[in-house]
Amino acid sequence: MSHLAALLMPYRAAFRIRLQQNLQYRIAALAGIATQFFWGFMLIMVLEAFYRGSDAAPPMSMPQTAAYIWLQQAFLVFVALWYRDSEIFRLITTGQVAYELCRPTDLYLFWQARLLAQRLAGALLRCLPILLVALVMPRPYRLTLPAGPAAFGLFVLTLLTGLLVNVSISMFIYILTFVTLSPTGSMLLIGVAGELFAGLIIPLPLMPEWLQRILYCLPFRLAADLPFRVWSGHIPAAQALAGWGQQIAWLVILVVLGRLAMRRALTRLVIQGG
Amino acid sequence: MLYFRYVRMVFRCQLQYRASFWMTLLAQMLVPFSVLAGLLMLFHRFKRLGDWSVADVLLCFAAIHMAFALSECFARGFDQFSQLVIQGEFDRILVRPRGTVLQVLGARVEFSRFGRLLLSVLVLGAAIRLADIPWTALRVLTLFLMITGGAAIFIGIFMLAAALCFWTLQGLEVANIFTDGGREMAQYPLDIYRTEVMRIFTFIIPFGTVNYLPLRYLLGLSSQTWLAATPLAGFLFLLPCILVWRAGVRHYQSAGS
Numbered sequence: 151m152s153h154l155a156a157l158l159m160p161y162r163a164a165f166r167i168r169l170q171q172n173l174q175y176r177i178a179a180l181a182g183i184a185t186q187f188f189w190g191f192m193l194i195m196v197l198e199a200f201y202r203g204s205d206a207a208p209p210m211s212m213p214q215t216a217a218y219i220w221l222q223q224a225f226l227v228f229v230a231l232w233y234r235d236s237e238i239f240r241l242i243t244t245g246q247v248a249y250e251l252c253r254p255t256d257l258y259l260f261w262q263a264r265l266l267a268q269r270l271a272g273a274l275l276r277c278l279p280i281l282l283v284a285l286v287m288p289r290p291y292r293l294t295l296p297a298g299p300a301a302f303g304l305f306v307l308t309l310l311t312g313l314l315v316n317v318s319i320s321m322f323i324y325i326l327t328f329v330t331l332s333p334t335g336s337m338l339l340i341g342v343a344g345e346l347f348a349g350l351i352i353p354l355p356l357m358p359e360w361l362q363r364i365l366y367c368l369p370f371r372l373a374a375d376l377p378f379r380v381w382s383g384h385i386p387a388a389q390a391l392a393g394w395g396q397q398i399a400w401l402v403i404l405v406v407l408g409r410l411a412m413r414r415a416l417t418r419l420v421i422q423g424g
Numbered sequence: 425m426l427y428f429r430y431v432r433m434v435f436r437c438q439l440q441y442r443a444s445f446w447m448t449l450l451a452q453m454l455v456p457f458s459v460l461a462g463l464l465m466l467f468h469r470f471k472r473l474g475d476w477s478v479a480d481v482l483l484c485f486a487a488i489h490m491a492f493a494l495s496e497c498f499a500r501g502f503d504q505f506s507q508l509v510i511q512g513e514f515d516r517i518l519v520r521p522r523g524t525v526l527q528v529l530g531a532r533v534e535f536s537r538f539g540r541l542l543l544s545v546l547v548l549g550a551a552i553r554l555a556d557i558p559w560t561a562l563r564v565l566t567l568f569l570m571i572t573g574g575a576a577i578f579i580g581i582f583m584l585a586a587a588l589c590f591w592t593l594q595g596l597e598v599a600n601i602f603t604d605g606g607r608e609m610a611q612y613p614l615d616i617y618r619t620e621v622m623r624i625f626t627f628i629i630p631f632g633t634v635n636y637l638p639l640r641y642l643l644g645l646s647s648q649t650w651l652a653a654t655p656l657a658g659f660l661f662l663l664p665c666i667l668v669w670r671a672g673v674r675h676y677q678s679a680g681s
Binding site (some may be wrong): 178181182184185189192195196197199201202203204206208276291305320330332334336338339342343345351354356357358386 | 441443446447448450451452454455458461462465466468469470471472473474549597599600601605608609612615616618621
C-alpha cells in the first residue's frame, strides 16, 4: 500500500500544486460567475419562450429544464472542452516539453492530474455562488432541489466520473498539438463538437430523436447531460446507474487510446534547439 | 490607406501557419453553425417562437452574426487591447504621428473570423428565400442599416471595454457578456425576453434598434416607416464610446519601462 502511495506521490503533488495555483484566480472566477449567470438566465428565457408558444408538451418540464441549465452553468468548468491549460500548449510548442519528458513520471498521468486539478479549482470557485442564487430565483427560473437523496447521490457520482471522462477526452487535444504544433484549430473543432454533443447549446432531450440516439452512443454527453438530468429525476435511478457503467467503460477506452496516441506522438517527437 | 497596408501585412502573417489558419477558419464557421443547429432544432420541435416564424428568426440571426463578424474581424485590436497597456506598448502608438484608433484597429485583423461571416451570408440567403418580404428600396436599406448599425454597436462595446483598460490596466472579461452575450441574445428577436431585459438592450445598449424594431418593418409586420431608421441609433452609440476612449487616452500612464 505504501509502495503504491509512493508511486502516486508525484501525481498527487502535481494535482495539489495546480489546485492551489488555480484557486488564486478569484477575480477571473468572479467574471466567470457573472458571465455564466447571464448565459443561464438568457438560455432559460429563450427555452421558456419556445415552451410558451407551443401546445405540444415539451419532453422535459420547465423546472427540469431550468435545473438542467443552471447546473450546466454552475459546473461549466467540469464539462466545457474548451476550458484549457494553455501552459501545456506552450510547453509543447516551445519544446520545453523536453524537461517534462526527463521526469521519472508517466506524462499522461502527470498531465491528467494537472488538468483535473485545474477543472476542480475552477468549479470550486464558481459553482456555489451560481447554485445559491439560482436556488432563490423567482419561478420559472428557479433551480429546484434534487428529486431525492438517491438522485442527489447519483448526481454527485455521475458528475465526478463524468469529469474524469471529460479530462480524458480533452487529453486528445493536447496530444494532437504534438502533430499540428498550433492548438487553435483542433481546440476549436473538438470544443465545438463537444459543446453541441454534450447538450450545452440546447438540452439533449429537445433534440430530434434520431440525433439523440447517435449522441447516446458517444462519450460527450456523459459529463454534462447525464448528471444534470439525474439531479431533476428526468433520468430515474436505475437508468442513472446504467449511465454510470457507461461512463466507466468509456473512461477505460479513452485512457487506453489516449496513452497509445501519446506514445506514438512522443516516439516521433523532434525537439529543436540546444 | 495606411489601414489597408496594416491589413495586408497581418493577412500575410496569419497565412504563415497555413494548416492552422484553415482549420481555424473552418472552426470559426462551426461555432456559429452549432448555435444555428441548436436554433433550428428548437424550431423543428416547437415550430414557432411566439409571433416569429423560423424565417424571421433566421433573418435576425444572420444580421446580428454578420454584424458581429465584421466588428470582430476589424476591431479585434480593441478586444486584445489590455496586452498593449500591460506591456507598455501603447507608448509606441502614442509617439507615432497617426491617430490612436487607427493604429489599434490595424494592429490586429483576424481573418479566420471570415468563417462566421461566410456562414451568416449563407443563412441570410436562405432566410430571404424563406421569408416573404415585400421588397422595396427602403427595405433593402433597412437590412443594410441593421447589419452596419449592429457592427457599430459591437465596435462601440469593444472600444468601451478597451478604454476601461486605461484605468484597470487589466482585461475585463465581463465585457464578454455584452459582446458574446449580446450576440447570442440578439440572434433572437428581443421581444421574446422579459420586458425589463428587452428595455435594457434597447435603450441602454441599443441592440433592439438593429433587431426586432427594424425587423418588424422589414417583414411587413408593421407599416410604421420610422422603424426603418432605428438602426441609426447603433451609430449614435459610437459617439459616447469614442469620447470615453479619448478620456482614457488622456488618462493613460505608462506601465512599461
